Amino acid sequence: MTKCVRMALAAVLFLAAAAPTAFAADPGRASGRKLRVGTMAIAPGLPVHLAELNGYFKDAGLNIEIIIFPTGAPINEAMAADELDIAVSGMASVYALATGRYTYIGDGCITLEGQAIYARKDSPIAKTKEAGKSFLGDTATVRGASILGPLATSVHFMAIKYAESFGLTDGDFKMVSMDYPQAYQAFITGQGDLAATITPYSSQLENAGYVKVCDLADVMGAPLVDAVYVQKNLMKTMRPDMVAFLKCYYRACEELIGNPDMRKSVAKKWYASEGRNYTDADLDVELQRQTYPTLGTLMSKRYPFGFTMTNIVGFFVDQGMIPEENRDNVAASLDSSIVEGLKAGK
Amino acid sequence: MRDDNRRNQYFLVSLASVITVLLVWYACIDVLELKSQIVFPGPVKIFRTFILKLHTRSPDGATLLSHLGASLKVTMLGYLLGAAAGIPLGIAMAWNRLVDRLAKPLFDLLRPIPGIAWIPLFILLFGIGTFSKALVIFLSSFVACTVNSFTGIRQTKDVHLWVGNVFGATRNQLLFRIAVPTAIPMVFTGLRVALGASWAALVAAELLASNVGLGYMIQQSRAISRTDIIIVGMLAIGMVGAILDKILHAVEARVAKGMNVR
Numbered sequence: 215m216t217k218c219v220r221m222a223l224a225a226v227l228f229l230a231a232a233a234p235t236a237f238a239a240d241p242g243r244a245s246g247r248k249l250r251v252g253t254m255a256i257a258p259g260l261p262v263h264l265a266e267l268n269g270y271f272k273d274a275g276l277n278i279e280i281i282i283f284p285t286g287a288p289i290n291e292a293m294a295a296d297e298l299d300i301a302v303s304g305m306a307s308v309y310a311l312a313t314g315r316y317t318y319i320g321d322g323c324i325t326l327e328g329q330a331i332y333a334r335k336d337s338p339i340a341k342t343k344e345a346g347k348s349f350l351g352d353t354a355t356v357r358g359a360s361i362l363g364p365l366a367t368s369v370h371f372m373a374i375k376y377a378e379s380f381g382l383t384d385g386d387f388k389m390v391s392m393d394y395p396q397a398y399q400a401f402i403t404g405q406g407d408l409a410a411t412i413t414p415y416s417s418q419l420e421n422a423g424y425v426k427v428c429d430l431a432d433v434m435g436a437p438l439v440d441a442v443y444v445q446k447n448l449m450k451t452m453r454p455d456m457v458a459f460l461k462c463y464y465r466a467c468e469e470l471i472g473n474p475d476m477r478k479s480v481a482k483k484w485y486a487s488e489g490r491n492y493t494d495a496d497l498d499v500e501l502q503r504q505t506y507p508t509l510g511t512l513m514s515k516r517y518p519f520g521f522t523m524t525n526i527v528g529f530f531v532d533q534g535m536i537p538e539e540n541r542d543n544v545a546a547s548l549d550s551s552i553v554e555g556l557k558a559g560k
Numbered sequence: 561m562r563d564d565n566r567r568n569q570y571f572l573v574s575l576a577s578v579i580t581v582l583l584v585w586y587a588c589i590d591v592l593e594l595k596s597q598i599v600f601p602g603p604v605k606i607f608r609t610f611i612l613k614l615h616t617r618s619p620d621g622a623t624l625l626s627h628l629g630a631s632l633k634v635t636m637l638g639y640l641l642g643a644a645a646g647i648p649l650g651i652a653m654a655w656n657r658l659v660d661r662l663a664k665p666l667f668d669l670l671r672p673i674p675g676i677a678w679i680p681l682f683i684l685l686f687g688i689g690t691f692s693k694a695l696v697i698f699l700s701s702f703v704a705c706t707v708n709s710f711t712g713i714r715q716t717k718d719v720h721l722w723v724g725n726v727f728g729a730t731r732n733q734l735l736f737r738i739a740v741p742t743a744i745p746m747v748f749t750g751l752r753v754a755l756g757a758s759w760a761a762l763v764a765a766e767l768l769a770s771n772v773g774l775g776y777m778i779q780q781s782r783a784i785s786r787t788d789i790i791i792v793g794m795l796a797i798g799m800v801g802a803i804l805d806k807i808l809h810a811v812e813a814r815v816a817k818g819m820n821v822r
Binding site: 310362391 | 616617680783
């Protein structure tokens with residue numbers, strides 16, 4: 215072999231050995247591969263929107279596509295179809311986590327109150343109250359009532375718990391399946407006996423003189439904490455991206471808590487662009503009723519990691535909505551390692 | 561004897577095709593695990609869920625038969641209303657030019673609008689009860705019945721009408737003694753198409769504020785990620801639709817005897 219050929223061969227071999235190292239991704243850096251994030255254009259999704267708006271994702275080397283859904287159920291479907299990588303969603307996440315296919319990596323929006331059931335002023339339910347209860351209604355008036363609201367959401371959970379508090383089962387009332395805007399419209403035009411709804415419809419009903427019979431906090435006894443969950447395989451194949459995403463998410467959460475005026479302004483504009491028109495009064499109410507976790511409050515005594523999901527799965531198993539054999543999948547899906555790392559400043 | 565053998569052979573071919581589909585499905589999901597059972601359950605799980613739903617109310621609040629009964633009630637109401645309105649209108653449009661000119665523009669405007677698009681309006685106008693859902697189904701049934709009745713009358717051969725004229729038949733006699741009998745096969749075709757369309761519109765109708773019914777069961781199961789129940793609902797809709805079609809075909813064979821109906 216001539217000298218030139220030997221040198222050329224050596225150069226090729228050297229480059230072949232060096233190339234993977236030269237182009238290998240820094241294991242600690244985000245990969246830059248597109249990540250599809252499913253969320254809703256309401257309070258739970260606001261940190262995601264703010265992070266995108268302020269360029270946090272880009273600065274972190276993330277390539278994020280945000281896809282908006284009306285409720286958590288279609289988010290679950292999209293995750294099941296592998297059309298999403300990350301879900302920032304509400305109580306409906308428990309159904310997805312119960313399948314055992316996802317990893318719960320972070321706590322989301324905290325709802326203190328504001329998800330409530332409303333009755334008309336002249337409704338018998340609004341005029342009765344059982345002793346020892348903080349909410350209105352009794353067994354006789356609630357039995358057979360029709361409650362308008364979307365299925366498999368926190369308000370559906372609230373409706374079942376509300377009826378249960380009177381010794382009734384889900385067969386003793388009618389949960390009429392409707393999305394929030396349709397339920398609100400139907401209720402104010404005289405349909406149904408009760409409406410189970412969320413902000414801003416809850417504050418609009420209150421302003422219009424409807425009577426709040428029950429709040430989620432009444433039946434849950436604790437705030438409702440939303441979920442950030444991801445496709446299981448991504449924790450292995452794209453962990454730095456997951457870390458970067460949560461870092462940006464909690465950074466946005468802290469900014470939203472620290473700057474209420476900015477939160478109102480960003481929320482109002484975003485919600486309107488997605489077809490939800492909130493007044494300033496609606497947003498004031500949302501600020502009172504819904505907050506966000508921070509690195510300081512995460513994994514605290516008040517907000518143990520993933521406690522809403524682990525607490526409610528038993529209820530849904532008892533209702534037959536989640537198969538018994540899937541019960542333990544929810545607890546098994548929790549992975550607090552990223553949050554622990556972020557808290558430790560890593 | 562030859563006809564019986566042929567019929568048996570056709571039956572076996574039909575049975576074989578269903579069994580083949582089931583076997584392929586089983587192989588893909590239960591054996592090869594091409595998809596997770598959560599995303600797309602296999603036939604064994606579907607069968608177990610079907611049996612369970614026959615006597616279990618959870619997770620959607622009613623048994624399969626209760627849901628089926630509620631759906632049949634809504635569907636039959638909408639279907640019969642659609643047939644009752646569509647058949648006379650189609651006949652009238654085809655027979656009377658004035659009626660045709662009056663009705664056609666509005667009919668052509670409304671025909672392409674899917675039932676689901678009417679849902680928000682129906683909630684506001686008629687509330688969330690059975691009638692609103694039946695109206696969504698009515699629209700599917702009405703269009704099919706009108707179009708086929710119209711076509712059936714228009715297919716009446718001129719020579720038959722001339723013969724009627726020669727024998728002094730009045731216009732009404734021409735309609736009821738010649739045109740309508742001629743149109744019966746097409747009317748029944750319309751009824752069968754309308755039945756299929758009505759049953760297919762069921763899920764859309766039950767998006768409109770329902771708390772029972774096969775469409776509601778599918779919606780509820782969708783919300784809680786229970787694909788097995790969704791498929792059970794779909795199969796129930798398919799099977800019942802096929803049975804109803806067979807019943808209608810039997811009625812057609814008796815009523816339209818000798819009119820190219822087997």
